[in-house]
Amino acid sequence: MTVISLKDVHKKYPLGKTEVHAVKGVSFDIESGDFISIAGPSGSGKSTILNMIGCIDTPTEGIVTINETNTIDLKDKEITNLRHEVLGFIFQNFNLIPVLNVFENIEFPMLLGKNPLPRLERETWIFGLMDEVGLGDWKTHKPNELSGGQRQRVAIARALVTKPQIVLADEPTANLDSETGASIIQLMKKMNKEYGTTFIFSTHDQSIVEIADHVIQLKDGKIIENKRS
Amino acid sequence: MNISKIAIRNITRQKKRSFLLGGAIAFGVFIIITIGSFTSGMTETLKTNFTSIMGGHIYILGTETLDSGRVVQVIGDTADLGKAISTIDDLVEEYHIRSQVGMGEIIFGSKSTTLQISGVDWNKEEMLLKTLTVTGGSLENIDNPGMLIIPELIADKIGVMAGETVLVRMDTVTGQKNVGEFTVAAITKDQDNFSFISMAYTEMGYLNGLIGLGPNEYQYLNLHLNNIEDMDIASERLAAELKKTSPVDLGKDDSDDEKEDQRHGFMFGGFAPGAVEEPWEGTKFSITTLNDIMEPVLQLVNILNIVSLSLFIILMLITMVGLINTFRMVLIERTKEIGTMRAIGMHRGSVRSIFLLEALFLSLFGAFGGIILSGVTTIAAGLIRFTSDSPLGLFLNNGKLQFITSPSGILKVVILLSIMTLAAVYMPARKAARMKVVDALRAQY
Numbered sequence: 001m002t003v004i005s006l007k008d009v010h011k012k013y014p015l016g017k018t019e020v021h022a023v024k025g026v027s028f029d030i031e032s033g034d035f036i037s038i039a040g041p042s043g044s045g046k047s048t049i050l051n052m053i054g055c056i057d058t059p060t061e062g063i064v065t066i067n068e069t070n071t072i073d074l075k076d077k078e079i080t081n082l083r084h085e086v087l088g089f090i091f092q093n094f095n096l097i098p099v100l101n102v103f104e105n106i107e108f109p110m111l112l113g114k115n116p117l118p119r120l121e122r123e124t125w126i127f128g129l130m131d132e133v134g135l136g137d138w139k140t141h142k143p144n145e146l147s148g149g150q151r152q153r154v155a156i157a158r159a160l161v162t163k164p165q166i167v168l169a170d171e172p173t174a175n176l177d178s179e180t181g182a183s184i185i186q187l188m189k190k191m192n193k194e195y196g197t198t199f200i201f202s203t204h205d206q207s208i209v210e211i212a213d214h215v216i217q218l219k220d221g222k223i224i225e226n227k228r229s
Numbered sequence: 230m231n232i233s234k235i236a237i238r239n240i241t242r243q244k245k246r247s248f249l250l251g252g253a254i255a256f257g258v259f260i261i262i263t264i265g266s267f268t269s270g271m272t273e274t275l276k277t278n279f280t281s282i283m284g285g286h287i288y289i290l291g292t293e294t295l296d297s298g299r300v301v302q303v304i305g306d307t308a309d310l311g312k313a314i315s316t317i318d319d320l321v322e323e324y325h326i327r328s329q330v331g332m333g334e335i336i337f338g339s340k341s342t343t344l345q346i347s348g349v350d351w352n353k354e355e356m357l358l359k360t361l362t363v364t365g366g367s368l369e370n371i372d373n374p375g376m377l378i379i380p381e382l383i384a385d386k387i388g389v390m391a392g393e394t395v396l397v398r399m400d401t402v403t404g405q406k407n408v409g410e411f412t413v414a415a416i417t418k419d420q421d422n423f424s425f426i427s428m429a430y431t432e433m434g435y436l437n438g439l440i441g442l443g444p445n446e447y448q449y450l451n452l453h454l455n456n457i458e459d460m461d462i463a464s465e466r467l468a469a470e471l472k473k474t475s476p477v478d479l480g481k482d483d484s485d486d487e488k489e490d491q492r493h494g495f496m497f498g499g500f501a502p503g504a505v506e507e508p509w510e511g512t513k514f515s516i517t518t519l520n521d522i523m524e525p526v527l528q529l530v531n532i533l534n535i536v537s538l539s540l541f542i543i544l545m546l547i548t549m550v551g552l553i554n555t556f557r558m559v560l561i562e563r564t565k566e567i568g569t570m571r572a573i574g575m576h577r578g579s580v581r582s583i584f585l586l587e588a589l590f591l592s593l594f595g596a597f598g599g600i601i602l603s604g605v606t607t608i609a610a611g612l613i614r615f616t617s618d619s620p621l622g623l624f625l626n627n628g629k630l631q632f633i634t635s636p637s638g639i640l641k642v643v644i645l646l647s648i649m650t651l652a653a654v655y656m657p658a659r660k661a662a663r664m665k666v667v668d669a670l671r672a673q674y
Contacts, residue, residue, distance in 0.1 A: 054572065057666075080575070081578075084573065089573055093565075109573045112574045112579070140241075162574075185407065
């Protein structure tokens with residue numbers, strides 16, 4: 001089942017007096033449960049494509065659909081609800097809320113919904129997730145008390161806590177050493193298998209690209225390779 | 230719940246900055262609440278002191294014109310007055326009748342000083358007796374003719390002691406000079422430190438004889454009400470009833486200078502008898518209330534309150550400018566965080582709420598600090614005992630300043646502060662909420 005579809009998507013940015021054409025007519029489909037890598041060198045348009053899939057940016061031309069809904073037609077409230085209900089985000093810089101501890105950071109997206117789970121159920125689910133990502137003993141620690149790898153594990157748990165259909169990870173290993181980076185990708189893969197969540201991650205590191213089932217190679221804003229293993 | 234938690238924790242992120250802002254708010258709140266408490270306390274103290282000294286809340290003065298055209302202060306035939314008073318009987322707790330020497334001269338040996346003497350019916354002045362603190366002599370035989378109670382200040386000035394005899398030079402109601410002999414029965418602490426009036430007391434019958442009044446005559450009828458709030462209603466009802474049979478002057482209706490002077494004359498010791506513009510038949514009643522006497526003081530209190538409110542608003546405006554600038558900085562510092570929260574599903578309204586709540590909590594913490602500081606200050610200031618000749622004597626209650634902090638006053642300050650805070654932070658909060666998610670996430674700070 002296709003969950004995401006990009007059709008002839010372009011993205012142009014104004015840069016001073018000139019214009020940068022970051023994405024040039026990209027089209028591809030993503031199936032439910034895929035573990036996809038969008039790979040390419042810096043400036044190839046990986047993050048821009050992820051941003052458009054994540055509904056935090058809009059294409060200049062073309063169509064992005066999620067579950068057959070054209071995201072361009074949605075209002076801010078609808079897009080916010082879509083992001084909350086369907087998407088999970090993992091950022092290169094972890095982007096945890098500094099004033100919240102590990103548990104609260106993971107819990108945070110759950111409380112943004114209209115009907116959060118009852119407290120006991122919520123706590124059971126979060127503690128389970130924390131154990132899954134290896135942070136069972138770090139419940140009350142603040143982000144600044146964690147290593148980079150641990151922070152990214154918190155981010156993964158936070159992305160998964162609302163049981164989204166799709167998780168978008170923008171260069172999740174870029175700020176980690178290679179060993180930790182590999183473990184993070186392995187963790188994402190494990191979650192993909194366990195929960196059936198579609199994972200889309202961008203990277204410029206060829207060594208972790210191969211872990212993906214589906215690789216989309218970009219160069220200068222265009223797809224140069226779209227292969228499934 | 231989560232939004233409030235984040236807002237509160239955000240305050241602690243920049244402790245020094247939050248402390249300074251909260252401190253500025255606390256200072257403003259401290260100023261307005263302390264001044265408000267002082268003025269309220271001052272008003273109440275003055276009311277209590279005046280009520281005690283004057284012997285009630287409503288003062289009825291009787292004046293008659295003699296054949297010579299001279300005006301004398303006297304209430305004799307009480308039938309009309311009694312009937313009028315019966316109409317407000319439900320509002321009155323006690324009735325006090327008094328005669329008074331406005332400006333007497335007390336002489337002991339070679340020393341003399343001025344004082345006022347009230348002639349009182351001791352059988353009906355329990356309330357007054359309770360307020361007198363005896364420092365010399367006793368109150369045992371005070372209802373004997375010629376017994377005099379004088380304040381400590383007067384006793385010290387002329388060097389007299391209890392049991393000794395003094396002379397008092399005074400004017401009779403018809404303006405004649407007379408001298409009376411008194412025995413100092415008791416020396417009292419200056420009443421409620423209200424020493425500027427230097428009121429002495431004696432048995433009314435004896436004083437009446439000296440000032441030319443009959444044994445059943447008096448000059449003032451003072452009414453002590455059950456509830457001070459009924460003062461205006463009671464005086465209006467009384468005046469309406471009295472007007473049916475007698476000419477009546479109402480203190481609050483008198484606006485010309487002469488009557489204004491009369492009112493102050495009444496306040497500080499009785500009208501000076503003299504010729505008057507138009508003679509009248511029978512007794513003319515003048516009704517003055519504590520509110521009329523307090524009017525200049527209340528005006529002063531109002532001015533003080535306006536000054537403190539203006540000061541508070543100016544202080545708060547300066548603080549609000551600081552608050553706006555702080556939250557503009559906060560907006561920059563937390564751009565990426567805002568982007569993250571929006572990306573994971575937070576609505577614009579919630580982002581705005583975090584900013585508004587953070588500012589509101591900061592203000593409320595500051596206000597709480599200001600209230601505590603004000604409470605500590607007023608309690609400490611209220612413990613200081615001033616000497617009886619202190620320039621603050623007018624505002625002292627048993628030698629101490631009185632502070633009355635009204636919860637509704639505090640609530641008004643907190644509400645005003647909250648509105649100002651929310652208005653100040655609204656624009657940065659709105660800007661944060663309307664930020665484009667992608668731009669916020671790209672921020673490098």
